[in-house]
Amino acid sequence: MIDPPAHARRLVYLGTPVESVPFLEALSRSGFDVVLVVTRPDKRRGRREEPAPSPVKAAAQSLGIPVSCEVDDVLAADADLGVVVAFGQIIQPHVLARLAMVNVHFSLLPRWRGAAPVERAILAGDSTTGVCLMEVAEGLDAGRVYRRVPVPVAPGATAASLRADLVGAGVPMLVDALREGLGLPVPQQGEPVYAAKVTREELRLDWSQSAESLHRRVRVGGAWTTWRGKLLKIWSASSVEGSQLPGELDGTVVGTGAGRLRLLEVQAEGKARQAAEHWIRGARPAEGDRLGS
Numbered sequence: 001m002i003d004p005p006a007h008a009r010r011l012v013y014l015g016t017p018v019e020s021v022p023f024l025e026a027l028s029r030s031g032f033d034v035v036l037v038v039t040r041p042d043k044r045r046g047r048r049e050e051p052a053p054s055p056v057k058a059a060a061q062s063l064g065i066p067v068s069c070e071v072d073d074v075l076a077a078d079a080d081l082g083v084v085v086a087f088g089q090i091i092q093p094h095v096l097a098r099l100a101m102v103n104v105h106f107s108l109l110p111r112w113r114g115a116a117p118v119e120r121a122i123l124a125g126d127s128t129t130g131v132c133l134m135e136v137a138e139g140l141d142a143g144r145v146y147r148r149v150p151v152p153v154a155p156g157a158t159a160a161s162l163r164a165d166l167v168g169a170g171v172p173m174l175v176d177a178l179r180e181g182l183g184l185p186v187p188q189q190g191e192p193v194y195a196a197k198v199t200r201e202e203l204r205l206d207w208s209q210s211a212e213s214l215h216r217r218v219r220v221g222g223a224w225t226t227w228r229g230k231l232l233k234i235w236s237a238s239s240v241e242g243s244q245l246p247g248e249l250d251g252t253v254v255g256t257g258a259g260r261l262r263l264l265e266v267q268a269e270g271k272a273r274q275a276a277e278h279w280i281r282g283a284r285p286a287e288g289d290r291l292g293s
Helices: 018-029 055-063 071-076 117-123 159-180 211-220 276-283
Strands: 010-015 033-038 043-045 050-052 081-085 101-105 111-113 128-135 145-152 224-227 230-240 253-255 260-268
Touching: 010 018, 010 055, 010 071, 018 033, 018 055, 018 081, 018 159, 033 055, 033 071, 081 159, 101 159, 111 117, 117 128, 117 159, 117 211, 128 159, 145 159, 211 230, 211 260, 260 276
Parallel strands: 010 033, 010 081, 081 101
Antiparallel strands: 043 050, 101 128, 128 145, 224 230, 230 260, 253 260
16 A cells, blocks of 8 residues: 555546446546546346446546446556545455555444445434545555544435435545645544445334334335235335334324334335325225234
């Protein structure tokens, strides 16, 4: 691993999903010379399974920037610095030994190192998270930090809305840091907390838990339960006061271990997403029916 230059103008950019795109566009718009973009290979999508580029590849092509799917290609790119945003791959030591890299990470390190910092912040009930600009080093998100910006977690924030807030804070942070010079990085302080990918089982709604806890799972995205033995996805909901038996339905309101949850948008197995009130009319729950059964 080598130290980055005081000021970098020629960059390689490594990223993949849609939240990486505003960073790439801002760097290009701000006058930095992005000489190469590295992203994942095209994936087959849709019924015809035609290859589709990653959002970052599509953005790079529209900007006229060369694109590669091989990390080692950065070694021949004649760049001052690599910028990594949600790339999704481990960058090997032999690459870091030749080109300094910085990474935009969506948490206040060392809390939520790893793959799912946004989702973990919501599941944990964090009131504040943030964005860090850190050096890319060996070890999972263990590098020293150049800059950090706290971002409040808005009440009811979903993973998508919180990620948008973090992008909004992170883009100017990155551009300003590269314009002004990175300066000296600071070692991370405190006990690391790791953000493993959220599993499908973690998103199962156990109605004996509190409405607050269940609502966090819904806000992350992908929450599910069962209805008469079939899958029912819960796409949006809100907490309401009152009490009733866990899993019991009163219209679109479901009882939990503490409080109640009002279903707003659901998706029954084999069906499209729909308003919960439309689903409940077709489901016609009988006395004794419970979600989760």
